[in-house]
Every structure is written in C-alpha cells, then in structure tokens.
Amino acid sequence: MTPASETASRVPTAPLLVAAAGGTPAHPPVWFMRQAGRSLPEYREVRKDVPMLQACFTPDLVCEITLQPVRRHGVDAAILFSDIVVPLVAAGIDVDIVPGTGPVVASPVRDADAVAALPTLAAEQLDPVAQAVGLVRAELGDTPLIGFAGAPFTLASYLIEGGPSRHHERTKALMYSRPDTWHALLGALAEITATFLQVQIGAGVAAVQLFDSWAGALSERDYREYVLPHSTRVLGAVSGVPKIHFGVGTGELLPAMREAGADVVGVDWRVPLDEAVRRLTVPGGPAPVVQGNLDPAVLLADFDAIEREVRRVVAQGRAAGGHIVNLGHGVLPNTDPTVLTRVVELVHGLTP
C-alpha cells in the first residue's frame, strides 16, 4: 500500500484537494453525496441481483459502482461505495439492510451488558474494503477517492433503535438516563469508526468524509456533551488526508463539528454558505473551508431554476477559504442523472 503522504503528492493539483487545503483550484470542484447509487440506471443494473451488504463486501463491484458516476458525470471526486453499517457488519454485529426499510439490527444495544458485549474491529476484517480502494485507485487516475464512515452518534442510533428512526427516542432516552453506558457505547463505536477510516487511508483514499447523518436531531449543548468527544476521537485518529465532516440540519452545530477536527465542514441548504462561513470562522484563524449546499430537491426543478441556484451557491461559497460544491444532502433516487452531468458542466465553467 502507498502511504497517505505519497497519495497526496500523486494528486497535488486535483481541484478538490486544492479547495480542501484552502487554495484556489483551476475550477470549482464538484461531487454529489450518493452520486454512486440509486439515481443511475447502470447502478440499478449491477445491483439488481446483489443485496446491498453483499455488494459492499465485493471489491470489484464496489470498484465498478464507485467509478460509475465519475465516468458519467466527470465529477471531481469518487466516493467509496459503502454503507454506514459496513464496519459494524465487518466486526461481526448482526445487521442486515432490508430494501425499503434500511438497516435492521438483530439485537438492539440498549444496556451496559450489550455495550460491553460489542465486538472490536480488526483491520483484517476490512480486507474487502481495502481491496476495493486499491482497485478504484488503479482506475481513477488523478481523480481523488473520498473514504467514508458514519459517525458514532448515527451508528449508535441504529444500534439502539434497531433500525432507522425518525425521533431517535430510545437513543436520546439512553443518552440522558445512562450517560456512562452512552459514553461507553460511543467510545466503542469511535474505535470501530477510526479503524474503518484508517484502513481506507492505508489503502490510499485521498480524503475522508465522516457522515453524522442524524446529529441535526440534537441541540448544540447535547451534541457537545454527548457526541463531540467521540467524533473528535475519530477524526484525531486519522491523518494524512483532508477530513470532511457533515450532517443534515446542523446549522446550530457547525462550529462544534469543525472543532471535532474537520478540515472541511459540510453544510446543508438551510444555511447559506456565506452565513456558514461566518459561523465557522475563528477569530484570527484562516477562512474555513466548506462543502455544499444545493438543495437536492432543486435538481427536480427546471434547469433554469437549477442554474440560478447553482450560481448562487458558488457565489456564496466565495466567502469561504475553499469551497467544494456539493448538495446539502444525498442525491434523491428519482433525480434525472443527465441533470447531474449538466450541473457538473455548469460548475466547471464558473470561477471559483
């Protein structure tokens, strides 16, 4: 495997990495969360007989799916095709991904005994993921590959609720009622997540994104007390590549998510990027780097409306020290993929 520093030196002028480092790239870099997935017919084709988790542990399939949006759209980064629960599955936790439902945990984790019984994750258990990263890198050329992990809070919610949850009520009840058990659980998940990212970096990803999909369900106060120490532990355990930190509905949490150790903070569409930059700026510090923040629903509108919104996002992003153009959440499944390609062409014609 190639050390991360050598990886970085292989793609020094890639617009995404230039922007992530606070520089001005040749053109604004753009990629889309969930670009590898349901919006693409070629994805639905290769996945039609393969369950999600089987796909995530099959290196050549991960490689193919990861590359599909790069080939089709000409985006400035690939994102490793995976799922938030992959490291849990690799560690031996019984989780399945049920179509139409999402992850289903066979034995939800709701007390101290269940937390104590959680397995740890050894790097070797992630060999298929490392192999997939190697395959992708061999095909990608100078386009950076972004590694991927779910953050401890989001993983904890799946484990405690037993699946996707709208209100995270068992999660929050445990958090408020049993803080010791809570912190033990998030500590264990931080270790697993750190290992997951370290393996990807060791295999050569050029950046990582930590997704805390559901952190926006928390107030800043609770985020700082119950979550921030663990996400900080994860981001502190990985080095050598830029670290992107993202959640939805996190307007109140942006400074805390930066403090966790992020080089780039992802912003959803509810907060304009110039306002996000204001919230993220530390007195005397460099201008923060942001990623985002086109509303994915905008991509269902007429292209005139899309173009107007894309131009606005790029213009507002100029307030930042660096800007990676993206959506404010994942691509919606019924997005027309030709629209994504047109957005990439549009962004590439704009001035950073």
Place this chain on the structure above:
Amino acid sequence: MTPASETASRVPTAPLLVAAAGGTPAHPPVWFMRQAGRSLPEYREVRKDVPMLQACFTPDLVCEITLQPVRRHGVDAAILFSDIVVPLVAAGIDVDIVPGTGPVVASPVRDADAVAALPTLAAEQLDPVAQAVGLVRAELGDTPLIGFAGAPFTLASYLIEGGPSRHHERTKALMYSRPDTWHALLGALAEITATFLQVQIGAGVAAVQLFDSWAGALSERDYREYVLPHSTRVLGAVSGVPKIHFGVGTGELLPAMREAGADVVGVDWRVPLDEAVRRLTVPGGPAPVVQGNLDPAVLLADFDAIEREVRRVVAQGRAAGGHIVNLGHGVLPNTDPTVLTRVVELVHGLTP
C-alpha cells in the same frame, strides 16, 4: 357565538393568556402539542372504532378528546382536536387519513389547472368544528382553548406530494419551476386556512396556533420568498386572540415566522430559548414571547433527567417577554402519560 373580545375578557388571568401578552403569570403556563391523542389510553379507547376524519367532524367526540388531557394533566390550555387536512376535507377535497401512513390525497395538485379547480371553503362547511368549539368552551371553565390550523406551505406539500413526504421534492420543484402556480396555490390555501381559523375564533377559542410543520425544510431565503406572504395573509386575517406560530427545525426562520404576524413564536429543542429570544428581538421592540421547547424524546428518559431539562427550559425562557412551556414538537405516541402529569406539576411549582 361570543365575540373574541368577550372571550378574552372571560379568562383574563389564565396564565397562558397572561404569558402570551408578555406579562408574568401566577405560574408558568404549560401545555403539550399533541396532548390530545395517541399517548392517552382514554383517547385510544374512544377512537378505536372511529376513523380519524370522522372523529374530527363529530362535535361531541372532538369535545371529549380535547378535554381528556386537561382533565388528566391539569394543563393550562386545551388544544382543539383536529387535523391539518380538516379544512381541505370540509372544502370538499378528497383526502383520507390512512392509519400508519397519514393523509392521502386522491388527486394530487401539480399544475395550474389543478390549482384553479380547487374549491373555496365557506364558513358553514365548518359547522361541526364550530359546534365542537362551543361544546368544549362550555366544559372548560377558565382554561383557554387554543384553535388550530396547518399553514399554507405544509398543506401545499400534502396536496402536491399526495401524502406525507420526507424530502418535499415535488413541492420544491413546483415552487422553483412554476412560481405563478405556486403562489396561486398558496394563496388559495391561505384563504381556506384563514376561514378555518376565523370560524374557530368566532366560536370562541381564546388563542390560535398556526402549525407550519414542514417549513423547516426551507432556507430562510426561500421561506421569505415563497411562504411568508401567505402565512402573513393568514395571520393578518384573524384578530382578537393571541396567535402562536410554530414549525420544527426552524432555527433559521424564527425572525421571519415572527414577522408573519405572530404574537408568540414556537421554538423546537435545537435552539435554546435564550438564543431564540435573541434572534426574535427587534431593536427597540418589546421582548418577544416564546413557546417551547423540551425535546419530546426527553420524556422517555428517567424523571431525574426530565426534571433537569424542564428546569433548564424554564430558566432559559426567563429571557423572553413571556414564556409558554411546551415541547419542541408533538408528544411521541409511546410517552407514558403519567410523566406528562408530573411535568405539569413540576412546571407549576416553578417561578415564571
């Protein structure tokens, strides 16, 4: 029917009305969004053979369900048992409420012709609602009854999507692509909503709450352009009682929601009340009145944790000109109702 001014004079010292007017009540007023509903066994009993919409148009059942939480918990207000789609149904739009799904619209409204074909709502079509308000008032004594309506954006999302929606993508696509059609639709819904609230005020409710459940899916910019004029129209069309305006995840929208004409702005748990007060304060204006904002999930925790959070909410609410204690969203269905009663007792023992 009793004019609103006489209604207000009947209950001048009710803590909720004192707080809504920016005064200091004898004790902090408290009620719970969705207090009349699924958390109560006596509610499940009376509803077990009655479909939701049938219940909403049966005055003695509306009366019973509205009174149940007042009897049980001793809350400082009743909230009229109803549903966001009730005025649409009354106007003759084919909407059903399907258990486990929510409202289902037979013919979604997605173009200018469908908007032009929408019926208007005459006050007489709401006679069962007016009768229910009269029955409740006769039983309530000095406890104020809060009237209820969904705001135009939330109603529009149901009509356009055809039912509940996570991403509101067709709604936003119409909003961005066909602004004329959009504004015509929201204008029609504002008329219907204004009539719905006027009928309730005419029948004697002591306050109204406009629920824009899903406004938090919008940026402030889009809210101001596409929604605010219509919610302003609704709140401007009703008078004589305090007007509460609430949505979930609206930290970015609080000033705009006040500007719509709200006397009281509801706040969810993501923004502490003292920070909400800061955002809502107009230079030179009176201190704003707020409602909220305990996380409903907290009620699933141990009572020690609940008490700590309730005390924090009441303390932070002292920054406001007036504070109505409530949750930051509706009561979750599996909340233990005895906990709600204990929270009311706790709040009533605190200093406003």
